[in-house]
Amino acid sequence: MVQKEVNCLFTKNTLPFQINALPSTFSQFRKKVENIAIDINLNHLDSLPPMPSEIDVSSLKMATLPLNQTKKTLLFKGGEQAALKHCQTYFETTYPSRYKETRNALDGFDNSTKFSPWLALGCISPTMIYAMLKQYEKINGANESTYWIYFELLWREYFYWYARRYQNALFHFGGIRNNPPLTSFYAQRFQQWKHGQTPFPIVNACMHQLNQTGYMSNRGRQLVASCLVHELNLDWRYGAAYFETQLIDYDVASNWGNWQYLAGVGADPRGSRRFNLDKQTQVYDPDLKFISQWHGECKNSQIDFQDYVDWPITSVTNKGDT
Incomplete structure (x- = not known):
């Protein structure tokens, strides 16, 4: 049985273009793919492949976070079960029906979907989230906000194929067109x-x-x-x-x-x-x-205290200076 890719909504075979012909903008990409049917029939796994023989499981130890990193574990709990629970809980609320109205909020756990940590680590697939979204729309009705959740999944999808298309150019200073911006480093x-x-x-x-x-x-x-x-x-x-x-x-x-x-x-x-x-x-x-x-005020802050060769800059000229 051919295993379906699980980290993206589409496959090379279902995209209406070759990867090297990826549309140059997201809008063009969206118009080409947003109406393509997505297969939400996920393969059932009866077993997992064996552990590589080179790995001695008995020698593995639980990793611990540095003390200054512990706060970063409070918002999200890792793993597939936590991902499924979070997504199911989200779609049991009315939040998806007003997502577009709240998604730009700077804070507030429920103002956006918060799917991204689990998507990034592969704890849940975008197809699974899409299936949950379709089920939500079937029960509660579709609107602009529920569409916008799909819209954001498409943004993620676009960048997935963007990275596949441009590869090393993803990290080039001049980007995909080799046109360096007028910036430097201070x-x-x-x-x-x-x-x-x-x-x-x-x-x-x-x-x-x-x-x-x-x-x-x-x-x-x-x-x-x-x-x-x-x-x-x-x-x-x-x-x-x-x-x-x-x-x-x-x-x-x-x-x-x-x-x-x-x-x-x-x-x-x-x-x-x-x-x-x-x-x-x-x-x-x-x-x-x-x-x-979040204590954003920073008194007496200015952009530069040193010049480009790290000589100190002061905003007050001493008496007698020329």
Whole structure:
């Protein structure tokens, strides 16, 4: 029996194009695939393959997390059973019917699906989630929000095939078109960004959230990426690499594909995405609750304390200086 691929919705045979002819934008991809029937008949496994003979199971020990990583285990419990329980619980609520209205919230566990950690680790397949979504729509009715859950699964799917198509170019500074952006690397700026000590409170709050929980909302990821590329003029790959070390739902294709998209070297036909951070704060945190909760205010913060050769910069000129 031919085993179905379980980490994607489609296969090379069901895609209406060859991988090397992957559409250059997500919109083009979506229009070609969103109406393709997805086989939700999952193969039943009667047995698992034997353990490789080279591995001595008796010598294996349970891995332990460093003390500074323990908080990142509180939001999510690993494994297939936990994944199934979470997804079933989610679809037993009315949250899917208002997902599009809440998905951009910066915080709140129930405002988005939170499927990504289990998808990233292969604890559940996108096909299983799609089957649960279809069952939910059958019982509760379909609307724009339930479609948007599928829409987000298609974004993940696009980046999966994007990585298969472009391979090493996923990590190139110039992206898939070999067109390097006008950014550089400033060590101090990068440290400020990592530790949430920039002049931008909403970015600081998002980075504190990431560092403490291993998770950040989709909206937050866009804002901190825009800040790194446009406000701090840093090489986008450092941001992508830092996300790789921190995200509990790290997925190589989605992470690096999205960073390319924000940096203007990937699948976005309009070039890089720059967000007005003040406006975004007014829209998504008008009462500054999120910023307050995650201590986003950083007094006396400025972008540079040293110049490009690490000489100190001060904003006050000493008397007698010329």
